[in-house]
Amino acid sequence: MNGSPVQKDALLLGGTILVMILLMYGDRLWLESPVNSAVTTLSEPKVIAESSSVRFDVVGIPQQLLVRVTYDFDETPLEVIVKRIRDETQIDLRFDIPALEEEGIDSNDPVTIDATDEPLYLFLNRFCRPLTLTWYEREGVITLTTDFKSETAFHTVNYNLAELMQDGYQPRELIDVIKGTTSGRWDVEYGGTIDTHGETMIVTQNDKVHFEVTNLLHKLRYLTRQTFVFEPPEHEFLREKLKQPVHVSFRDVPLTDAVAELSRQADVQIRIDIDGLEEEGISYDDPLKYELSSHALSTTLDLMLRPLALNYILSDNVILVTTEITTEETLNTAIYDVRDLCGSSTDERYLDRLIKNQTDFSRYEAQYGMSIYGSYWLPEDSGKIVFPIIGVMVVRESRSVHEQILDVLTRCRADE
Amino acid sequence: MFGSLFSRDVALLASAFLVLVVLMYADDYLPAASTVGVLNPETPVRRDELPRTASKPIDADVFIPVELRIPPQLMTRVSGEFTNMPLNDFVKWMRDEQHVDVLLDEDGLAEEGLSIDEPITERIARMPLHGLLDNICDKLELEWYHENGIVKITTEIKADETLRIVSYNLADFIDRGYQPYDLITSITATLGRWEVDGDGVGSINRFKEKLFVRQSLKVQHEIFKLLSELRFPHERTFVNDRRQHVVLREILRRPVHVIFQGEPLHQAIASLSHQTGAAIQIEGWCCDQSESPFNTPVRLKVGPQPFSQILDTILTPQNLSWVLKDDEIRVMTLEDADDQMVVAVYDVGDKCRNEREADILKRTLKGQMGHAWVDNRWITPAVTFPKPEVMVVLQTEFIHDKILELLRHERMSNSYGNGPRIETVPRLRPLPSYPKDEQQPVANATGMFSLSDGTPEEFVIRRRLP
Structure with a gap:
């Protein structure tokens, strides 16, 4: 009934070893927590989602x-x-x-x-x-x-910051990120106002900026490797289409026909910003000569457009071929989860410098010297990097610079 | 009874715990099989024990960044002959026969006065496609690069303006004692043009254990080669050296007999080229320029002398010199030759063990080489130490040989390293001198120098006083 002392000793020894093994390797035996889900929040561990590197959605649309x-x-x-x-x-x-x-x-x-x-x-x-x-x-x-x-039609909206403050964001930093990475003007004479009172942020701005603020504050809570703040979900489809291979054999074909052919092959809407091209005096009737086997639509567009001082942007569910200047002036805001790369403000400074030096960050500004703030007729919108909290980077830049930033961050993370 | 059972349980529990602890930490206390018999790397090296250099370079290709690797489709070996084939037809041949998309930068070519129908003549046997592209572009003074599966052929200027980001892993450099900041200094002082120069475009950043460089593909390849040499430094290694230059240096050391009886200098040079089999090109000379120094008659009769010294003998009186460039010996003005700088890595582990000693060596080199370091040229010469034991120098090949001789003079030449000793090219040209209005106090050393008429005369090596 009670068992012999030898059996008891064996049981005790076995039990002890089992407990010790569980203590040693328990962390490997437990089911993994869902850190690899598509979206992580700030309270979760510092593992940046692999599966969904880019996130698109919009809030605040009626x-x-x-x-x-x-x-x-x-x-x-x-x-x-x-x-x-x-x-x-x-x-x-x-x-x-x-x-x-x-x-x-x-x-x-x-x-x-x-x-x-x-x-x-x-x-x-x-x-x-x-x-x-x-x-x-x-x-x-x-x-x-x-x-x-x-x-110029400003109105005031109160934003509740309680959840963001629970995640560690401070009102002062949130004001900085809104001022730095939305298209709003905040100068005393013509701009809107922003202030906080406890857990409430009071913003007086136009509708467009309110839409941007709503989306920015919403997406700061859900981090991925790259989250575009104002881009609709339809642009995810366009980005997939840009990876699709196309074959071109253009012999003296005008740009309009070439773009139509690419649009047909990739089954996606590609349009030409005729007004923009005409404003810059760029002809879209000059014959193009290209013979390329299967390459991604984005690569083919780059090759065709760059010599003509043209580029493309994603604009309201179409790929829009436009001038290089328009492309560089069309700024998007994206949030980058860099908790795995930045653990301190020193890391942030290094990352900030890395991105500014290794990409075309503010190239337009540098080329055309339009970085003077305060003069209302100059573009108040220029490239910006803000860290509202350690490990979260918000960047306002053009499409191509965002691609370069993602590339640099991928290199930082690579094991090679 | 219970008491004894209880104490047995405790003893069993304790022994089980002990066994587990031993199993857990055994690795920390037992010597690993692979380390047995190897000297502790911390063992101090005696001052008189000179460092041993590797007799054979270790293949550094394993470290090559992805961006600099040659794509597999350009590794295909081809044989054949192109005779006056228009460049555009070569592009079609690449696409149709080799299934490689090639884009010609027609606007860039037109800016350089080249057309898409430039004739190509090339005979190749089992040559990889990338080598064929190198040969064709070298001849037309064009560049090619590979991006997103497409080869682009463009002008050197356009290629230099096309920047690429390459990340280099510094982890093993840090393990080898290099400081990232000093590595960056060595790279920016000796290769490429950088934003800090004011007129450059390249940029370089360190983030964690990686180095991010934004530069043209040409400079990226040079940086990779420099880093490869820094991994395994030798007595002296030229970074980015060409195989043909090694052959030319050997030819330049060979003795030759010459008898020149008043023929023009350009003919004398052609005769030397014919006699030695070395390709020699005269820069900036046109046969109808009667005032040209290349039309000066040369009278010289010497017995077996190194080819390099014969060249110096006939060129120096005309303020001319020669350098190795693009697989040839290029004859040019002394001023131009002093701008043809190359980078070399020196293993100075026997002379410098700390920053202070490296600084002394730097000052010694600058003191001994006089005007060679003055910063008033197109390219600024540089001496840097990415770590005290390794020196990276940007200088003319002539000064590099002087540096090597100086280092050897200080060194116990018989006991240095176990690798083959590098032979320098004997020269007769003097070290660059200060302009008259910048005369420095010098100590003179004398030697023999043959003038064009074959009369030996004294020459002076300028040495700054210590």
Whole structure:
């Protein structure tokens, strides 16, 4: 019943060894915690997600504008387009007639635009941009107004910082990151204001900047290797398409036809910013001569566009071929989880210097000498790196510089 | 009964614990099999024990960064003959026959006055495609590089403007005693142009144990070669040296007989080229320039003398000199020759064990070589120590030979290293001298110098007073 002392000793010895083995190797036996999930939050260990290196989503878009639409308008008056959207989606969509009249825009001006199963807000962005219009939402009404009126129409929004402060962010640093990496102006004369009171941040700005602030504060909580703050999920599809191989055999083909052929092969919308090219005096009819076997769409576009002083950006669900200057002026903000690389403010300084020296960071600024702040007519938007907390880097730069930054960070992490 | 059982349990528990502890920490206390019989690296080396240099360089290709590796499709070996084939047809041949996409920078070529139909003549036997590209581009003074699976052929200027990021792992350098900051200083002082120079474009940063360099592909290759030499330093190794230059140095040391009876200098040079089989090119000379120093008659009759000294004898009176460049002996003005600098790595572990000794050596070199270090040239000469035991120097090959001779003079020549001794090329040209208005106090040393008429005369080596 009780067993012999030898059996008891053997049991005791076996049990002891088992306990010791568990103590020694327990950490390898436990089920791994979900640190490799697509998104990590600040409270989780310092392992940067491998599986989803880039994250796209947007918050702060009115629910009614997320409805997917398909249109094909050819030389259709503005008023007709707006009416059709209103009829089909039941959205209260209106023109700010006095503002349009002030800018000399007639609601009967003809527009050619199409959309294939995409969210209405992206269609509206693309529709508005060439007309220097923008949209805003108040109490369920969507109003189309001019850029100028929208930029100067400030209103105040309170943001709750409680969750971010629990993650370790300090209000002072959050103000710095918002001022540094959104497109808002903050100068005393013409800019908005930002302040904190306890766990509340009070921001007075225009709609566009409020949209950026909402997304920035939201995404600071969910970190990946590279999180674009203002890019829609549709751009993830475009980035995948840019990796798709294409084959070109162009013999004296104009750029417009070449781009159309690439668009057909990759089955993605690629458009040319005709107005931008014409403004810079760049011809899009000159014949191109390229014979290349299978290479990624991005590589082929780079090869074709660079000699013409052109480049491409991702803009409202299309790949837009535009001038190099426009590309460098079109800044995006991305958050980088660098907790594995930066454990102290010294590391941050080294990383900051590394990125500024090893990429085209602020190349436009350096080339054209437009870094003077305070003069309202100069571009107040320029490249910026801010560390709101140790291990989190927020960068405002062009598409190509963000690609270079991701490359540099990948090299920092590589074992070689 | 319980008491004895309990104490037995305790004893068993304690012994089990002891066994586990021994198993856990055994590695820390038992000598590893591979370390048995090896001297403790901390054992101090006696001052009179000169360091041993590796007799055979270790293959450094294992360290080559991914960005600098030759892509597999350019490793294909080909044989054949191109006779006056237009460059554009070569591009088509590469695409259709070798399945390698090649892009010609037509605008860049046009800027240099070249067309896409430049004729190519090349005979190759089992040559890799990258070697063929090297040969073709060398002849047309073009550059090629590989990016995203595509070979681009462009001008040297455009290639220099195309910057690439390459990261070099410094972990093993730190293990070998190099300081990252001093490595950066050696690289920026001896290779490429950098942002800190004001007119350069390259940039270099250290992050953790990696070195990030943004530079042209040409400079990246030079940096890689410098780092490779620093891993395994020898008595002296030229960084980026060409195989043909080793052959030319050997030819320059061989004795030759010459009899020149008043023929123009350019003919004398051509005759020497024919006699020795060495390719010699005269820079900046045109046959219709009657005032040219290359038309000066040469009278010289000497017995077996090293080829290099014969060259110095006929060139120096005309303020001319020669250097090794692009697989040839290039004859040029003394001023131009002094701008043709190369980088060499010296193992000075027997002379310098700390920064103080390295600084003394640096001052000695600068003191002994006089004007050779003055910073008033297109390229600034430099002496750096990425660690006290290793010296990296940017200088003309002529001064490099003087440095080696100086180091040997101080060294017990018979006991240095077990590798083959490097032979320097004997020269007769004097060290660069100070301009008259910058005369420094000097001590004179005398030697024999043959003038163009074959009369031996005294020459002076300038030495700064200690």
